[in-house]
Structures are given as C-alpha cells and as structure tokens.
Amino acid sequence: MAKTKPIDLETSLHSLEDLINRMESGQLTLEDSLQEFEQGIKLIQSCQKALTEAEQKVEILLKKSTTAKTEEFK
DSSP: OOOOOOOOHHHHHHHHHHHHHHHHTTOSOHHHHHHHHHHHHHHHHHHHHHHHHHHHHHHHHHHHOSSOOOOOOO
C-alpha cells in the first residue's frame, strides 16, 4: 500500500479552522462531533510535528552560521 503524502501546515490549519466552524455550528450529532474532535486532534498533532521540524531546521541552519545567535522566545 502506498504511503500518503503528509499534509502541509497551511492545509492542516485551514482544515482545522473548517472543522472548528462545523463543530461550533451546533448542527452535528454527538457521533459526528466525536469524529470531528478525533480528526482535530490528528490535525493538531500534524501541525505540531511540522512546527517542530521547522524549528529544528532553523536551529541547524543557525548552528552552521557563524554570525547568527539564537535566544529563547518569551
């Protein structure tokens, strides 16, 4: 079976926004709401993974740079 290509961050965020709007509409059954919630969790995990990978790439690039310095975001 072929692996599916991971969804990019922007697509995941857009899907998550649509999902939230559907859930907030109050038109879903309990069963549908639970399915949407489960899908939302998967989308959030996908977003977190993409952001973590991007952060790691930035850190690697900064370590290779001799002039750039990193500091903790507050």
